[in-house]
Each structure stands twice: as C-alpha cells, then as structure tokens.
Amino acid sequence: MNLKRNYMRYALVVLALIGLQSCKEKKESKAAEESVAVVEDTDGFVEIFDGKTLDNWEGDPNYWRVENGNLVGEVTPSTLLQNNTFIVWKGGQPSDFELKLEFRIAEAGNSGINYRSEKIDTIPYALRGYQADIDGKIRYTGQNYEEKKRATLAYRGEKAIITSQENPDTPGSLRANVAKNAWQSREVIESLGDSDELKTKIKSEDWNEAHLIIKGNKLQHYINGVLMSEVIDDDTVNRASSGFLGVQVHVGPPMKVEYRNIQLKNL
Known part of the structure; x- marks a missing residue:
C-alpha cells in the first residue's frame, strides 16, 4: 500500500x-x-494618416473626407471637376522613400498617388509630377504617369529608361516630345510581364496594396506584391529628386476612391 x-x-x-x-x-x-x-x-514605416482626421493633409473639403477610418475622395454629380484635384501631405517633401497603402476604387474611378511633385500656383490643390496611376477599369493601374509633364513614362509591364529630348532649350519642347500620351525619349529595356496578365493580380472594386520604392532615379511601383512598372529616369532636365506626396481624384464622371493604412519610410 x-x-x-x-x-x-x-x-x-x-x-x-x-x-x-x-x-x-x-x-x-x-x-x-x-x-x-x-x-x-x-521597421521604419510611419503612419501618415491617422484614420480619424485630415490633420497634416491639405485638400478641398468638397472632395475629401474621413469615413470609417478611410481617406475618401469622391466626386458627385453636383461637384464635377474642371481640373484634377489632390489632397496633399503636409509633412514634408520626401526624396528617397518607400510608401505602402491600400486603395479601393469604383469602376468609374480615376485616381493616383503623386510623389516628388510640385504644387501648381494657378490651380488650387493641383500637383505636377510622378504618379502611380490607379483606375477602376484597371487599364492604367500600376503604370508610371507623370501628371501635367512628360505623360506616360512606363506602361504596366515595362521597365523603361527615360532620357531628355534632343533639344531641351527649344521653347515648348517638353510637350512637343509627348505623343499618344507618352514621353517619346524612353526605351523599354525589359518586360515585367504581359499587361493583361498583370491586370489579373489587381482586384476590381476591392482593397489592393500599393507599394512604391523610390530611390535615386529608380522608381518602382508594386501592386499586391507584384512589380508592375519600373522607371530609370536619366532625364537630367526634367526629373525630380524630391517633392510633395498626395492622392488624386480625376476629372470625369462621379467616382469614389478610398485609401487606408498609409505608411511612409524615408530611405
């Protein structure tokens, strides 16, 4: 026992x-x-939108608001635009950086993320400069389009080198070097994939993640972890090394775009 x-x-x-x-x-x-x-x-990323207020952002309140924790840009039948309008981050003019955010856009929508951009004195809340393009029909999402300047620098699926036009001192030569809405002094040096195939990686009218890696003259646009376009900007006349950051609502039909989890890391 x-x-x-x-x-x-x-x-x-x-x-x-x-x-x-x-x-x-x-x-x-x-x-x-x-x-x-x-x-x-x-890991170095800092939230630059608090999900509650428009503190540290500047835009036309007729088009921008905070709703359900999201930064919302909306054009209604009574507020149709004459010019594209932006809401601009007031926290600085980043040079080399990474930006992560999520976006959701209506099918009729047209928007974009501008960076290294300058303000236009003659148009309220307008930016001129590099843009990670976003649209609801996913025709342009992921490409690099330079707003009010050199136009398309790289379509979705392209890695392109950009150079100056031959006669940069010729009056009006900037616009003269744009044809079919694209900069003519550019060379596609590598395919990142078929544009239509890459389009399948982007969700329609649902949340997607954009990740921009901007360092020196290399500008990379990722959507949902997939490299959609890359620009090597060797155009010493027209390129920019720093500038304002903002997001856009575009001239056109009524639309809505939403952004959330906006994070910036300076490199």
Whole structure:
C-alpha cells in the first residue's frame, strides 16, 4: 500500500513539473512572438494618416473626407471637376522613400498617388509630377504617369529608361516630345510581364496594396506584391529628386476612391 501511495505521489509531482515546463514554454513562445511583433512595428514605416482626421493633409473639403477610418475622395454629380484635384501631405517633401497603402476604387474611378511633385500656383490643390496611376477599369493601374509633364513614362509591364529630348532649350519642347500620351525619349529595356496578365493580380472594386520604392532615379511601383512598372529616369532636365506626396481624384464622371493604412519610410 505504501509503495502504491508513494508511486501516486511521484506521478503527481512529475505531472506538476510537466505542467510548469509547458507554461514556461508557452510564455517563452509568447515572448518570442511579441519580440517579432516589436521588430515588425519598428521597421521604419510611419503612419501618415491617422484614420480619424485630415490633420497634416491639405485638400478641398468638397472632395475629401474621413469615413470609417478611410481617406475618401469622391466626386458627385453636383461637384464635377474642371481640373484634377489632390489632397496633399503636409509633412514634408520626401526624396528617397518607400510608401505602402491600400486603395479601393469604383469602376468609374480615376485616381493616383503623386510623389516628388510640385504644387501648381494657378490651380488650387493641383500637383505636377510622378504618379502611380490607379483606375477602376484597371487599364492604367500600376503604370508610371507623370501628371501635367512628360505623360506616360512606363506602361504596366515595362521597365523603361527615360532620357531628355534632343533639344531641351527649344521653347515648348517638353510637350512637343509627348505623343499618344507618352514621353517619346524612353526605351523599354525589359518586360515585367504581359499587361493583361498583370491586370489579373489587381482586384476590381476591392482593397489592393500599393507599394512604391523610390530611390535615386529608380522608381518602382508594386501592386499586391507584384512589380508592375519600373522607371530609370536619366532625364537630367526634367526629373525630380524630391517633392510633395498626395492622392488624386480625376476629372470625369462621379467616382469614389478610398485609401487606408498609409505608411511612409524615408530611405
């Protein structure tokens, strides 16, 4: 009987020790997970839209608002545009950076993410410069289009080198070097994939993630983790190395575009 009682006591002690070890392992695992989370939270990206207000952003309140945590741009039948209008981040003029955000756009919508851009004095809330194009019909989403300047620099699926026009001092030569809405002094040096095939990676009227990696003269536009276009801008006359960041609503029919989780990392 004593032997049996001692065995039971021994078994209980062993079970207790196993339970303590299990708790310890769970705590260590949780601590490791929290450590990873801290690393992910300190990877250099900073939220530049708080999801509650338009603080640190400047745009026409007739077109921009915060709704359900999203930055919303909307054109209605009573607010049709004469010129494209932007909401501009007031926190600086980034040079080399990464930008991550999510967007959702109506089928009739036309928008874009402008960067390294300049303000136009003669048009309220207007930007001129590089744009990661976005549209609801997914004809242009992912391409690099330079707003009010050199027009298309790289279509979706292209890696292109951009150079100056032959006579940069000729009056009006900037627009003279644009034909069929594209800059003529450009060379496609590599295919990133068929445009229609890449289009299948972009969700219609649903949330997509855009990731811009802008460093030196290399401008990369990713959608949902897929490289959609890349520009090597060797045009020393017209390229920009820094400038304003903003998002757009475009002239055209009534439309709605939403942005959220806007994060910036300076490189």
